Amino acid sequence: MKIAQVTPLYEAVPPKLYGGTERVVAHLTDALVDLGHEVTLFASADARTRAKLVPVRDQAIRLDPSPLKSDLAAHMTMLSEVMDRIDDFDVVHFHTDMIQFPMFRKYAGKTLTTLHGRLDMKDLPEVYERFGEYGLVSISDDQRRPLAFANWRATVHHGMPAEQYKFHAKSKGYLAFLGRISPEKRPDRAIEIALKLGKRLKMAAKVDAADKVYYETKIKPLIESSPLIEFIGEIGDHQKSEFLGGAEALLFPIDWPEPFGLVMIEAMACGTPVVAFKCGSTTEVIEDGATGFLVDTMEQAIAAADRAGLLDREAIRARFELRFSAQAMARRYVDVYNDLLAVQPVIAPPVNDVVTPLHEPRSFGNVA
Template identity: 70%
Template sequence: MRIAQVPPLYEAVPPKFYGGTERVVAHLTDALVELGHEVTLFASAEAQTKARLVSVRDQAIRLDPATLKSDLAAHITQLTEVRRRAAEFDVIHFHTDMMHFPFFEATPGKTLTTLHGRLDLKDLPDVYRRWRQFPLVSISDDQRRPIPFANWAGTVHHGMSAELYQPSYEPGDYLAFLGRISPEKRPDRAIAIAKRLGMRLKIAAKVDAADLRYYQEKIEPLILSEPLVEYIGEIGDAEKSAFLGGAAALLFPIDWPEPFGLVMIEAMACGTPVVAYACGSVPEVIEDGVTGYIVHDEDQAVTAVTRAMGLNRREVRRRFEHRFSATAMARRYLDLYADARTSAPPNVAPERNSIRLDRISLSL
């Protein structure tokens, strides 16, 4: 099958540091190539891929040192190139939210769109009602709740290369927090849990500009006043085996409708159990009592950490390989690609629209 993969351009494919969507696209693309398919990746020039690369920007946006840059212009350039070459592909798989809808109104049945972000934003329902002809993929069943009426083709949980991280089967003596420092990720909860247990906590996370004030006012004082807590900063894939594999457990104390939560399966790939709050996709990802524990409050989390240290880390790794490998993810997508090729587009005419492209932005 001839497949185009179209990721957002904010991070490299795969990302050098933090980045969920582009990391998943990298694993999916390589797995599809390994399964014998002809895959073309439309990404920035530094992409590392087994597919044919079509470079649509010199480098990913976030780490580009240029002072003045336009993410909108970059994505319009990308989508224009994809449309120009659309006849080369059997399926065009978009990971760019709704940005491409106006560009591909004539051929929605040739497309598949995976939505990677939260969907409870005010303006989204109107978009997915207006362009109901585009088949969509959710990354968890829970993600769909704000827009159940959308044209859902299926749910595909994220996966990643089974060879990327090396598991460790002996629990370490610290807890890990990985990802992003923001109010919805609740690093303050992780610090409180570690303090109550008297265990070290290592935080490897980025701080977005939008969250800098939150970090400076709410989190940094907790770190500076607590000798048990160590802030490492952002880390890349090369550091994660040691960071996650060396931990007794990963803390995932979220307070928002997490669409998936890639760090949970990264920990599982390292054999490390996860203690996660029951929000969003968590009950779909964590097998309670097998790959970790699902909790509802701090008291439960403290108890769960102790219990998690007794879980079979080899079984944690085995469950990752069975459920969340890149190959498993790719096979699920291949089923949806086949459906897209054999099914007629929904009998839904697109509504006339006058959306200005300079008002469209990605919500990643």
């Protein structure tokens, strides 16, 4: 199968530091190549991939030091390049939200769009009602709720390469927080859990410009008030295995409809259990009492973090390999691609100057 993967240009593929969507695209692309497909990746030139790379920008936007740049212009250039090559592909898989919808309407039937972000925002319903011909993939069933009417083809959970994460049979006794310092990620809850248990907490986190005031006024004082709390800052993929694998538990105390939460499966890949609040996708990712604990209150979270060390780390790693490997994700996407191809109109060759009618499309099934 000839497949195009079209990624956002904000981070490298995979990202050098923090970044979710581009990381997933990187792993999906390589896994599809390993499955024998002919894959073309449209991305910035600093991408690392086993697919054929079509570079559409010299480097990813976020770490580009240039003070004057246009993310819209960069993405429009990329989409134009994809359009120029549209006939080269059986399937064009977009990860760029909705920006491609007006340009590719004629070819909507050969495209698939995975939505990676939250969907409970004003203005989104009108877009997905207007462009209902585009087939969509959700990254969790919960993500769909604000746009239940949309043209959903499947839910495909994210996956990561098993070999990228080293299994750690024993922890080093600390709790971990990995992600962004932002109100919805609730790093304050993670700190409170650690302090109530008298356990060390290591925080490897990115501080966006939009969250700098929140960090400086709310979180930094909490970090500086206790020697149990260690703020490491933003880390890259090469550091995650050691960081997560050494943790007794990953704290995922979110307070928003998380579409997926890659850090949860990254921790599971290392054998580390996850203590997560029941929000967004967490009930789909975490198996309560097996790969971690699902909680509703801070009291439950504190108790869960205290007993997380009792869970079987080998079993957690095994569940990751079964459910969330990159290969598992790629196979599910191949099923969706095949469904997409099965309903594309096919024109039969003429017989005695009479054209056979188009085949009737069949309905899609849902891929869990």
